[in-house]
Amino acid sequence: MAQTREKCGDLMQWLGVDMFIQVLMHLDDPSDLVRLCAVSSSWRRFVIEHGICKQLCLRKFPGMCSNVDLIEVDNLIEPVGRISDCRRSWEWLKRNHRVYAFLARGLSPVVTKDCISEAICASSTDNYPEETIQNTLEAGDRVEDRASYWSSKGQANPDVPERLVYKLASKLCLVTEIHVQPFQAYFQYGFPIYSSKSVRFRLGHSKFPMELEDDIAIVTYGHRPRDDHFVWSYTSPEFPMAQESQLQKFKLPEPVLCIGGILQVELLGRAQRQEIDGLHYICLSHVQAAGQQLMKPFDVELTDSTGECSLEYTPETESSEAASASLRGRRIAASLLRSFVVRLLGRESRDQGDASHQASS
Structure with a gap:
């Protein structure tokens, strides 16, 4: 040595x-x-x-x-x-x-557009559950035969902001872009687009990591989220939003390492007034976050509300998931094989029946 x-x-x-x-x-x-x-x-x-x-x-x-x-x-x-x-x-x-x-x-070397895993809460929802924030996880503005979008409550003051909070797919993500698609009400006269005038993003973590799931269950059913539930370690510049029904991409000035896995989309200003009631609304059909996620078996675990977190490496998790995937694959293959054999036997039976019929005739 x-x-x-x-x-x-x-x-x-x-x-x-x-x-x-x-x-x-x-x-x-x-x-x-x-x-x-x-x-x-x-x-x-x-x-x-x-x-x-x-x-x-x-x-x-x-x-x-x-x-x-x-x-x-x-x-x-x-x-x-x-x-x-x-x-x-x-x-x-x-x-x-x-x-x-x-x-x-x-961190994964691949930039993906599916860094959002769950919708946590919205500052307001007009008609729940038809216009819930959960709809913004679906790509596009229609699911089967119905419109798919989130809608805020109407406001007489167009300057009232709205906030949507999402959980990222990993507690540690390197976020590069946020994509937002305003909703166009194709079922209303004039096909109005209910976009905001601008948008701003925040990244951070929950003050109560062990109770986050309970908070999600509470605020999803109509309660306003409390700002003191979250700690924001990053706030983006304000980006202008076009009043267009397309996926608008907002690239952050530089990649942001988010520890805690919470994203807030803050919608500033209301660009469209609804003719029926004269109130201003904001409606979104889809929200995406693009970036690089923490790959398994790597993980971080928040230890308190200050942002401390422990590094974790659990290769047995990866092994167990690989084993489960392999087992599912073998079951699917066996099922396909059985289906093929059944179809083959059925075909042979029909062929034999036809041959017997021809011989007897």
């Missing part, structure tokens, strides 16, 4: 710091960097001191740098404000290394 460390040291001295960093930056898989750190303590120290894992992570997920003000302490991610003055210490570098290693391996 001593000879290995000596050779590693000689290699770094021979290549020089800059060249050695360039060599390491050609690694594609973060797992290779972990294996490299296991070669010797000197290589591990070099990787940590020069933030190689961070550089690989930022190369894999450009734009994340200003959003990852996180430090891992005893398997916890904490807000940067809690860090002591020894920010540049060796312990801080090791923690930073572990956080970026977790993100580099855990």
Whole structure:
């Protein structure tokens, strides 16, 4: 081992710091960097001191740098404000290394448009459940033979805002875009489009992570969500919205790392007044969030309302899900085989019957 460390040291001295960093930056898989750190303590120290894992992570997920003000302490991610003055210490570098290693391996390299998993609540709903926020999870403005959209309650003041809250598919997501489609009332005279004048987005977490499911059940059935139920760690600029019935894409100034998995869509200003009652409404047919999700078996678990969360790696979950999927696949294959055999036997029986009939005639 001593000879290995000596050779590693000689290699770094021979290549020089800059060249050695360039060599390491050609690694594609973060797992290779972990294996490299296991070669010797000197290589591990070099990787940590020069933030190689961070550089690989930022190369894999450009734009994340200003959003990852996180430090891992005893398997916890904490807000940067809690860090002591020894920010540049060796312990801080090791923690930073572990956080970026977790993100580099855990975040999916593929940007998907299905980062929203559930609709939590709306600040108001006109006709529940026909015009519930749940309808905004469906693509398009029609499901079978009925209109599919969410509608706010009518307001005489067009400046009254509305807020929709969603749960993301992962408690840790790198969100890049939000897509919103206003609803066009094709069943009303003039086919009005009930869009807002502008939109703003917030990302954060619930103050009550263990009680979130209960809160969802309560607010879904008509109660207004309380703003103090959530902590917003990011607020986007205000984007103008066109009064058009199409999926409008709003790209965030830079990718935002959302820890906690809660998205708020804030609709500002009401562009359309309904002729029947003279009130202003906002109606949406679809909402999407695009970004990169945390892949299984990686996960984070919120530990309190301040934003602390524990890093989790549970490969047995992935194995059990793979086993379940394999079992389902075998059952489907067996069912298809049985159906094929039944059809084949039925066909043979019919052929034999026809042959017997021809012989008798």
